[in-house]
Amino acid sequence: MTLESFSPITNEWYYPSEEVLRNAYIADYDAVYREADADIEAFWAKQAQNLDWFRTWEQVLDSSNPPFYQWFVGGKTNIAHNALDRHIKTARKNKLALIWEGEPGDKQTYSYYRLWREVNRFANVLKSMGVKKGDRVTIYMGRIPELLIAMVACAKIGAVHSVIYGGFSEQALADRIEDAQSRVLVTCDGAWLRGNIVKLKDVVDEAVRKTPVIESIIVVKRTGQPVNMEQGRDYWYHDLVALPIASPICETAVMDAEDPLFILYTSGTTGKPKGILHTHGGYQVYTSTTLSWVFDVKDEDRYWCAADPGWITGHSYIVYAPLIIGATSFMYEGAPNHPYPNRWWRLIEEYGITILYTAPTAIRGLMRFGDAWPNRHDLSSLRLLGSVGEPINPEAWKWFYNVIGKGRCPIMDTWWQTETGGFMITPLPSVGLKPGSATRPFPGIKVDVVDEAGDPVPPGTDGNLVIQRPWPAMLRTIYGDPDRFVKQYWSAYAKQGWYLTGDTARKDEDGYIWIIGRNDDVIKVSGYRLGTAEIESGLVSHPAVAEAAAIGIPDEVRGSVIYAYCILRAGHQPSEELRDALKEHVRHEIGPIAVPAKIEFVDVLPKTRSGKIMRRVLRARAMGQPEGDLSTLEG
Secondary structure, eight states, rough: OOGGGOOHHHHHHHBBHHHHHOOOOOSOOOHHHHHHHHOOOHHEEEEEETOOOOOSEEEEEEOOTTSSSSEETTEEOOOOHHHTGGGGGGGGGGEEEEEEEEEEOEEEEEEEEHHEEEEEEHHHHHHHHHHTHHHHHHOOOSSSSHHHHHHHHHHHHOEEEEEETTTTOOHHHHHHHHTTTEEEEESSSSSEEEEEOHHHHHHHHHHHHHOOOOOEEEEEEEEEEEEOOOOEEEHHHHHHSSSTTTTTOOOEEEETTTTTEEEEEEESSSOOEEEEEEEEEHHHHHEEEEHHHOOOOOOTOOOEEOOOOTTHHIIIIIIIHHHTTTEEEEEEOTTTTSSSTTTHHHEEEEETTTTTEEHHHHHHHHHTOOSSSHHSSSSTTTTTEEEOSOOOHHHHHHHIIIITTTTOOOEOOOBOOTTOSSSBBOOOOOOOOOOTTTSOOOOTEEEEEEEETTTTTTTTOOOOEEEOOOOOOOOOOEETOOHHHHHHHHHHTTTTTEEEEEEEEEEEETTEEEEEEEEEGEEETEEEEEHHHHHHHHHTTSSTTEEEEEEEEETTTTEEEEEEEEETTOOOEEEEEEHHHHHHHHHTOOOOGGOOOEEEESSSOOOOOSSOOOHHHHHHHHHTTTOOOOOOBOO
């Protein structure tokens, strides 16, 4: 048997409609890609000219000290100026920047003018607390407008924000505060999720006991439950912004293009937090260009990225890029299935959402409830859909396309990372789509699938996904640990100067990229390398299975065998007959080598806060071992 016999690659094509082609910013992907490839610096300089600069750059790209690349060297700017200040001088001043609904049903709207004033007020509050350019501010909040306001306020005065997802444990929060050495922390009393209050302030109090660096805590009153407020340290947000010091006018700090904008912590192979550092100049150019081109955002759109601002998707495509391009964004606080599984579909209908960007795990979770819930709502306002966070299996892709998009809405299946800052492999609305493929690189990006020596692998064969030249939104370093930055991302292909993504992928005959999964999410059975994503896709394509996770466990004969966990759809019950049917289904869909040795039926899967399955936890459970650090586990 060859590896290709169970490859996920298909030639099932979905093409954009004439209407989509007419609206697309980029009608000819190949022409734009050739333009970028011919002169990468001229290409990015052209995109940068769409933004305001206090002083124009002297050099587009400084490659003199790889991998510590610098972009728009000598340029002076501030992402907050491009996100808000410049719109106040135009007709966008009175356009809606943000529409927000809380899980209990309360609502808020912010015009660009109102949001600008609120950001200025909070920026002045931070300044009054002694926050200066370069200082780190930790933000640990629910999905509310004040989170966005706090982020942009930090950027406005030149502070570096470190947003921690509002669900990490107190130890995980303390570790990240300690690593960033933040003196000020912004939080909420609590947040609403599935009808319950997440007690954020209680977590903060415990975290601060573990680290002495926090001097001031600013608390947004969201849920109203009693919380501890320590005099001289804790302050109510609403009290501070009502003070005379909180003027609605605040000068925007002039920043160098390479000045730090934020630190965002991501999972690593060691216990030490890994703070990814991004900067003002290149990040604002890249994220605004990618959002405009990939989601074809127009002034009349209502765009909903259903991620959390605490993750890179939220940083780039909820907060900064939508504001830079003057979009109207929608934000929802709570769970997609509360109080019923139609919450998202009701919101799309009520607010006239035109673009929905979400994760495969959310798509599969809602798909589990069947078609009746979305079908009772008018989803005709939608014109584009998007997927992010992990490979999307073709079954979920087709459900999203047919049931939610009604066969009209192209799906922008984006591959990127916290480290890349923005979309790297992604369709544009004008290209043909293959369910399960992230398609081709964004113009200006050069990637390949290679073996350990750096040689391109044949089409349909597994290899390491590498990025072969720098890009404007690339991470600049790991905060406080430049040696780790070089070792982790640049040492494997140091001779070629390539960035190692850590993902396994395949490239088909058309040049389309198929992400298989993380390198540590590859199972080797009898010498064959199987991606967990393809095994899970095979299981989920069975009508009884809503979601699946696959791991490899040691086997004396075959090296590893596959152990699968399955969540069943409503109406299906666990049984030995179903186990046998699923094994036969995988045998048919993928091949005998991919048949799980064991299938366990479960009600939930352990996931990170961003929705990624924690396979190391499943592996530990299967083998009867300690589960290790669970600080990133979803509550």
